[in-house]
Structure formats: C-alpha cells, structure tokens
Amino acid sequence: MTAGFSDTERRIDNIWKIEQRRLYLICQIGGWSLYAAYMGVLLAIQGSLTWRSVADVVFTTTCLMGLSHLYRKFVIRHKWLQLTFPRLLLRMLIASVVLSMLAIPIGMLSTLWFSPASFRFSLFELLGPLIAGTFIFMCWSLAYFLYHYVSSYGRSLKLEAKANEIELNRLRSQLNPHFLFNSLNTVKYLVDENPNKAKDSIHQLSNILRSSLMMGKKLLIPFEDEIDIVKDYLALEQTRFEERLQISYDIKGDLSSFKVPPMMIQTLVENGIKHGVAQLVDGGEIRIKAWRDEEVLYCNIYNSGYLNPTNIPNAGYGIKNTEQRLWLLFGGKATFEIQNQDGGVVASLKLPKWQEEKV
Known part of the structure; x- marks a missing residue:
C-alpha cells in the first residue's frame, strides 16, 4: 500500500x-x-x-x-x-x-x-x-x-482522499478471500453427504462470486444489490444447516436511494452465522431488518448467539473491517454497534444517504 x-x-x-x-x-x-x-x-x-x-x-x-x-x-x-x-x-x-x-x-x-x-x-x-x-x-x-x-x-x-481510497480498497480486498474460504467450506460438507445439493451450492456460490467481482471496484453499491448477495449467501448456508438455520427479512419502505459498502452486510451476516448460529447445538436464527427515517438508513442483523462484552475485539473479522470502512466513507455520520439484545446478538448500522459530491 x-x-x-x-x-x-x-x-x-x-x-x-x-x-x-x-x-x-x-x-x-x-x-x-x-x-x-x-x-x-x-x-x-x-x-x-x-x-x-x-x-x-x-x-x-x-x-x-x-x-x-x-x-x-x-x-x-x-x-x-x-x-x-x-x-x-x-x-x-x-x-x-x-x-x-x-x-x-x-x-x-x-x-x-x-x-x-x-x-x-x-x-x-x-x-x-x-x-x-x-x-x-x-x-x-x-x-x-x-x-x-x-x-x-x-x-x-x-x-487524504486518495489515501482513504487506497485503504478502502485494501479493506475490501480482504473480504473476498475470507468470504470464499468460508463458502468453500460450506460446499465441502455437502460433497459427500449430498452431491446434488453440492452442485446446487456451487451454482449459488458462482452467482455470489460473479456479483462480488462485478462490484469489486465500487466503493458503494445500492442497498438492494447488497441484500441480493445476502439472500444468495444465506440460501447457500441454509443448504448446509438445513432446519438448524431460520431466516427472516423485514425490509420496509423504498430504500433504493441508499448505498452501502459492498459485502458489508453479507460479512456481518457471515460473522453472525460463524460465531452465533454455528455454535448452537440446535442452530438458531438470522433476522435482517431495514428501514429508513428521512435521509437515514437503519439496518439490524440479528443472530441467536451470545456476545461476551469483554471479547468484542475477537468476536469476528467483520467488526473491525466494518468500523474502518464506515469511518473512511462517512466519518462520524455513520454508526455501527453490536450488542446482546432480545436473547441474541444485534449488529446495528446507521448510514446517511450518500451524497455524490463526496466521492
């Protein structure tokens, strides 16, 4: 760099x-x-x-x-x-x-x-x-x-703007091998147990990778495009966990005018599965809720795990990456919090509407 x-x-x-x-x-x-x-x-x-x-x-x-x-x-x-x-x-x-x-x-x-x-x-x-x-x-x-x-x-x-862009590219490039490694692990479990599902999973994975490569050079993508990637990823994970993973979406209002860093929500979801749902014998739930309040986008990612407050720095790869990217792009106008809530862990994002002149 x-x-x-x-x-x-x-x-x-x-x-x-x-x-x-x-x-x-x-x-x-x-x-x-x-x-x-x-x-x-x-x-x-x-x-x-x-x-x-x-x-x-x-x-x-x-x-x-x-x-x-x-x-x-x-x-x-x-x-x-x-x-x-x-x-x-x-x-x-x-x-x-x-x-x-x-x-x-x-x-x-x-x-x-x-x-x-x-x-x-x-x-x-x-x-x-x-x-x-x-x-x-x-x-x-x-x-x-x-x-x-x-x-x-x-x-x-x-x-300063160029330095921020280089740092954002570095942070974004870290996500791709991390995501690919976890996704391939998911497919690996299915190869012996259910070859047909493994083929379907490989097809889903290829769709996700194609989308991520197309968005790879963008600092921000439409929120709806990010949710599409999340849905493909969760469909892939549900093939692995089956009934142990419950998924629900609550997307309210027209959010087409909002933009988010690519793979950010997907990384938080992946983090929730790895450190939350996967650690529970009976599995758990992933809930994604998003809504707007005037010019602000709110997005909560819930998982059924438990977060030790003293171990937040080690609670997942996506936390530090999310904080750094939000700060570089939005400064103090965007916030990210993760806490125990409603019997699980909630990662909360608050993003202002992106102004093109900031680019």
Missing part, C-alpha cells in the same frame, strides 16, 4: 505544482497589468497621459513585477511558506518596506529617463512613495500567502 500511495502522491504533487506555477504567472502578470492600467487612468484624469508617461508606467511596473518575483524566490528558498501566520506577519511587513525602498530608486530612474522635466528630489517627498510601495507589496504578500495556504489545503484534501 505504501508504494501505491507514493506513486499517487507524486502524480498529485506534480499536477499540483504545474497548476500552481500556471496560476501564479496568470495572477502575477494580470495583477501588475491592472496596476499599470490604474496608473494610466490616473494620468489620463490628470491630463498628463503621453507616450513618455506611459513608457514610465510600463517600465516601473515591469521592474516592480520583477522585484515581487525575486521576493517569491526568496520566500521559497527560506521556507517562509512553512511558518505560522503570526511569525510570518512581521517578516511580510519588513519585506514590504525593503521592497518599497528598492522600488523608489527604480521610480526615480524611470522618471529621469522618460520625464526628466518632471523630476524632483526631496527626502520629504520620498515618504509618500515609501508608504504607497509598502502598502502595495504588503497586499501582494497577503494575496500570495493566502493563495498558498488555500491551495496547500486543497492538495492535502486530495492526498
């Missing part, structure tokens, strides 16, 4: 860096172009818009853009992007003042070249450009660091 995640992480990281550089260039050129346009509008309002003044604005803006680009390289080299905002704020202010001081001689030089007649030098008159330059570069800094934090957060979400 680690190798797969590293490859995925590198691909996402490369795409993210390319998109980041492209967006930076667009914002850098676009932002300073707007500044140049603003200065041109001011010149037009003042009635001093000439080719010399335009050249002055273009040259000065180009130099300021170059300064900001060098500032970005300095920020990356000295790892300012890894600093917390309180530590970063003072650095941003000092850097803006320094950049403004560097911009003043550039502006003076541009004026000497393109508008020498309007050139005046006074230490007092430098205060205005210093304050204005500091404000401009401070705005640039805030915009740049804000973009960085937002884009980094988006990247971390993508990596």
Whole structure:
C-alpha cells in the first residue's frame, strides 16, 4: 500500500505544482497589468497621459513585477511558506518596506529617463512613495500567502482522499478471500453427504462470486444489490444447516436511494452465522431488518448467539473491517454497534444517504 500511495502522491504533487506555477504567472502578470492600467487612468484624469508617461508606467511596473518575483524566490528558498501566520506577519511587513525602498530608486530612474522635466528630489517627498510601495507589496504578500495556504489545503484534501481510497480498497480486498474460504467450506460438507445439493451450492456460490467481482471496484453499491448477495449467501448456508438455520427479512419502505459498502452486510451476516448460529447445538436464527427515517438508513442483523462484552475485539473479522470502512466513507455520520439484545446478538448500522459530491 505504501508504494501505491507514493506513486499517487507524486502524480498529485506534480499536477499540483504545474497548476500552481500556471496560476501564479496568470495572477502575477494580470495583477501588475491592472496596476499599470490604474496608473494610466490616473494620468489620463490628470491630463498628463503621453507616450513618455506611459513608457514610465510600463517600465516601473515591469521592474516592480520583477522585484515581487525575486521576493517569491526568496520566500521559497527560506521556507517562509512553512511558518505560522503570526511569525510570518512581521517578516511580510519588513519585506514590504525593503521592497518599497528598492522600488523608489527604480521610480526615480524611470522618471529621469522618460520625464526628466518632471523630476524632483526631496527626502520629504520620498515618504509618500515609501508608504504607497509598502502598502502595495504588503497586499501582494497577503494575496500570495493566502493563495498558498488555500491551495496547500486543497492538495492535502486530495492526498487524504486518495489515501482513504487506497485503504478502502485494501479493506475490501480482504473480504473476498475470507468470504470464499468460508463458502468453500460450506460446499465441502455437502460433497459427500449430498452431491446434488453440492452442485446446487456451487451454482449459488458462482452467482455470489460473479456479483462480488462485478462490484469489486465500487466503493458503494445500492442497498438492494447488497441484500441480493445476502439472500444468495444465506440460501447457500441454509443448504448446509438445513432446519438448524431460520431466516427472516423485514425490509420496509423504498430504500433504493441508499448505498452501502459492498459485502458489508453479507460479512456481518457471515460473522453472525460463524460465531452465533454455528455454535448452537440446535442452530438458531438470522433476522435482517431495514428501514429508513428521512435521509437515514437503519439496518439490524440479528443472530441467536451470545456476545461476551469483554471479547468484542475477537468476536469476528467483520467488526473491525466494518468500523474502518464506515469511518473512511462517512466519518462520524455513520454508526455501527453490536450488542446482546432480545436473547441474541444485534449488529446495528446507521448510514446517511450518500451524497455524490463526496466521492
């Protein structure tokens, strides 16, 4: 899993860096172009818009853009992007003042070249450009660091989503050999005792495996499809247990809009048979009840066994797998509980309706 995640992480990281550089260039050129346009509008309002003044604005803006680009390289080299905002704020202010001081001689030089007649030098008159330059570069800094934090957060979400997907695939892949092993054991008991039933069971097993393979690449499947798999599996198990296994279903309402992780309910049913019904001399019962309450699906799987509360971690393979998959898919919005109730064990699922935009 680690190798797969590293490859995925590198691909996402490369795409993210390319998109980041492209967006930076667009914002850098676009932002300073707007500044140049603003200065041109001011010149037009003042009635001093000439080719010399335009050249002055273009040259000065180009130099300021170059300064900001060098500032970005300095920020990356000295790892300012890894600093917390309180530590970063003072650095941003000092850097803006320094950049403004560097911009003043550039502006003076541009004026000497393109508008020498309007050139005046006074230490007092430098205060205005210093304050204005500091404000401009401070705005640039805030915009740049804000973009960085937002884009980094988006990247971390993508990596987290991919890690969750890889973990879900791992958990789901564990179910297939586990399920197959138990199902083949069921067929094995019938080969000598009842060859005809064994043939029927093999046919049922092939149907179950075909369904599981078709759904193998999906994180979620319709609840009705999962119930169909459960029914096929219980029919297979009933061939083995005969009258020792009683089955009942209580599915209420239209549940077609709800989705569940594939093989999840089947695994809980299998767990109930292995650790509940199969341990009883006279067998027992499996009851499946499902209903909805607005946008929430409830599903209870009952078996006639007994659960030792101190031994829940070892009570079955499906418990830990179910908890992990629900957490990765739904977070805290889905719940899973298993407890002794009504003379048996009840595994209770509560699932919200899946929103496609979460995928």
